[in-house]
Amino acid sequence: MDKITRVGVDLAKRAYQVHAVDRAERPVLARPMSPQRFEQWAATLPTGCVVAMESCSGAHHLARRLRLMGLDARLIAAHFITSFRVQGASGKNDANDAAAICEAASRTRTRCVTVKTPEQQGWQGIHRLREGYKEERTACINRIRGLLAEFGLVFPQSPDALRRVLSDVLEDASNELPGVMRLGLQRSQAHWRVLDDEIAWCDQQVKLHVRQDRAATRAAQLHGVGELTASALVAAVGDMSQFKSARQFGAWLGLVPSQNSSGGKHRLGRITKRGDDYLRTLLIQGAKSALLAAPKRSDRISQWLQQLRERVGWQKALVALANKNARILWAVLTREIDFDPEHVPPIPQCKLPMLKAPLPV
Known part of the structure; x- marks a missing residue:
């Protein structure tokens, strides 16, 4: 066991595939283990041994347990591991994946996912429950609307319009609705109300999170960043100092243009859309409200946003504001300061005009 320096683990529900190497990169162990057997085996590893895993379901929990044992637990995004599988796409299996994870962990340029705390995962769970309830409510409304249309009862597409007339229609x-259909639609209507109550409860918890967390309170001060976005940001990112710069944080969210550059010619395309889809969507949706309210404000960012909209159009201005808000969030949370819409950044020293030395007399 003292020879093992790095371990790659491919996680599954009932079996973990383990691949361990020594200092000379020679395989020492390659076999599947049950989760309980793996934890017992990991306790015998030398202190500081690197144990790498894919960032997937249950990985954060296992990483926290391994760190309590004194091990260097690392989480790697799945798309960083694929290129290290020497067998290619046709050779995908648990053993090859574990070997690829172990190989990816040996590269210093491989970026690892920060291990989340139980509190972060708890708040992320609230957001996922809310999104699930919202999708389920949309499906319920569409189901009711489709069944009513079968009997010639068509109403405007707004959920509020359907809610106002549904009880009277039943x-x-x-109308031609049979009795059994009326009973079924009444149950669907009751299910709709339950989903509304669940979403309202999630919204209350999000508001409570923003009030209790200082970082979330600072994030909610920005134009286009509401309580939902602020809570999701703190839950997903946690320590913002893990990003070296505001530009890196914007790139992690997928709000920067993709590149296809070669030979000194720079070709920029659409945004990469990498990172957290939910967080990126919230930032862009919040940018819409900020862009609509920009003519009513007189601060520097609102003036810049109006000029940008006139120059490049509505959609590009939305993405630009979302990227700008991401960079401001990084600066506000890493420096632990409040948001100032009238802030003027200092001019970098490299862009200051050079003073000419006086001529000798």
């Missing part, structure tokens, strides 16, 4: 005896 009680109206002049």
Whole structure:
């Protein structure tokens, strides 16, 4: 066991595939283990041994347990591991994946995912529950609307419009709805109300999170960043200092243009859309409200946003504001300062005009 210096683990529900190497990069162990057997085996590893895993379901929990044992647990995104599988796409299996994870962990340029705390995962769970309830509510509304259309009852697409007339339609005896269908739609209507209550409860918890967390309170001060976005940001990122710069944080969110450059010619395309889809969507949706309210404000960012909209159009201005808000969030949270819409950044020393030395007399 003292010879093992790095371990790659491919996680699954009932079996973990383990691949361990020594200092000379020679395989020492390659076999599957049950989760309980793996934890017992990991306890015998030397202190500081690197144990790498894919960032997947249960990986953060296992990484926290391994760190309590004194091991260097690392999480790697799945798309960084694929290129290290020497067998290619046709040779994918648990053993090859574990070997690829072990190989990826040996590269200093491989970026690892920060291990989340239980509190972060808890708040992320609230956001995922809310998104699930929202999708389920949309499906319920569409189901009710489709069933009513079968009997010639068509209403405007707004959920509020359907909510106002649904009770009267179910009680109206002049339409063709049979009795069993009325009972079924009444149950769907009750399910709709339950989903509304669940979403409202999640919103209350998000508001409580923003009030209790100082970082979330600072994030919610930005134009286009509401309580939902601020709570999701703190839950997903945690320590913002893990990013070296605001530009790196914007790139992690996928808000920077993709590149296809070669030979000194720079070709920029659409945004990369990498990183957290939910967080990126919230930033862009919040930018819409900020862009609509920009003509009513007189601060520097709102003036810049109006000029940008006139120059490049609505959609590009939205993405630009989302990227700008991401960079401001990095600066606000890493420096632990409040947001100032009138802030003027200092001019870098490299861009200051050079003073000419006086001529000798």
